[in-house]
Amino acid sequence: MQANDPNIQWVEEPQLGWTGRMYLTPIIDGLTITLNHFFKAARGDTFTVQFPEERPKFGNPLIYRGVHRLNKDDEGRVKCVACFMCATACPAHCIDIVGTQAPWEDREKYPQSFVIDELRCIFCGMCEEACPVDAIELTSMFDLTGASREEMIFDKEKLLSVFDQTIAAEPMKSKGGHATGKGA
């Protein structure tokens, strides 16, 4: 596109008034704006959260995408039916499931092991979308730390313990006692 293209709409700079051309009012305006911000922040009116002491507030913790949890049903069993839908949907390939014959009557399979590599995870929430029995959910836990890479690979027990930690504050998105989808 050339500079004289008729389709270009040129926006002229507005002409400064006489105070503006003396540079006086723009300078005073600029100083006033910054001083107002100074006093605003000096009064303590900032967005900063003093993190370890203060916890940030979420708009809605139920839709925040933090650490995963594996939901339990009414009987305390893992809801997962080892259908591999989440592992298939996962764009980061961070979910590793080993399914086996379920010991219970209400489903065919259950996960013998269910491992999420939290370091590979991109927290997109696709696993949660894909799950047919709402067994995997993303919680609002965000301050995830570990001293080694191995520590950040969460197994089934760890993911179920996240459920125990967060269930009081964040109820399951769908009710329903059993993995068969009864009432789900």
Place this chain on the structure above:
Amino acid sequence: MFSQDWIEPLIKMAVVIGAIQGAVAYLVLAERRAAAFFQDRVGPNRVGPFGLLQPIADGLKFILKEELIPSGAHKPIFLLAPVMILASATLAFATVPVGYYFPAILGLKAPIAMTIAPGMDIGLLFVLAVSSLGVYGVILGGWASNSKYSFLGGLRSSAQLVSYELPLGLSLIGAILLSGSLRMETIMDAQATSGWWWVMLQPLGFAVFLISGFAEAARLPFDLPECEQELVAGYHTEYTAMKFGMFAMAEYMHMITVAFLAVIIYFGGWHLWYVAPYVEADQVTLIGALLRIGILQGKVLVLVFFFMWVRWSFPRFRYDQLMSIGWKIMIPLGLVNLLASAISQEFLAQDAYLAKAVVSWAVLAACFVYGMLNVNPQGAPSQHALAKV
């Protein structure tokens, strides 16, 4: 043997050097807090109550960090440069008064002048001369680093410092004419006895002084020596640990020097109407002396806050704009101010302060009107105008 004559300057030196170094450390903290507030942040508040131990943590970090010397650097000069810049910045305080007189109590012979070298007749000239020696540290550090960024930064910086020294000196001459002396104490006394601060009589001179002072201290909007986009960090790119800290300290000291000069020459120094009027040197009481020190330091702090405030209010100038402001605007304005003050000093009585004030404010207004009519604020032709060609 332990006479007041030579033990007194030693104590004053120790106090001034210690106070300046401590003030620099805490002004860095103040600047960081102020900068945070200007940006709606909180700033460093973790080390000690309100972050007050932060300077100690910073100092420890500076001292304990690894000192790197680039392999191609000219080692002696590389090591000398931070010393040069810090020494010249410190030396400038030798003639800067930090108060009025301290009364002759506790068996002292005479009132103590609050200056390391009191009664120096070339006081102001000394400060200007010595603080401009700092440019050696800049250019030597930039050159000895054997880095293109440092070298370009050093060149740029020295060009800027040399250019702005002229208007800085020119702008002060009006105030010197009014006081009739280069002695800093006399300049303050002249303002205190007349009851007029020279900023009221020299508005144009003060404006030129302040703008040149910003450039001389390399503060925003004139911090071209270390513009990070183009030059990484300017002339101290290759410096690490405490050597970098010395450059940073020297920059801060320059800012404090400019603030001291502005307060002493344009804002009456320790003088404040009714609170701290003029008294003879031997009439000062202990409370009066402390009050005058407090007033002077308070004014300096207000001015330092103004430096920080301006830093977050205006965008930086381009290098060509910097040079054209210096040579095409500041020097002519300084000359106009010099001419106007010389004429009013010659044809008006020494104590005709009101008439002199009227003359100088009229000159300032005339400069504004001239600038409004003749300076094109947009500078370059607009895009639309270019497109029509």
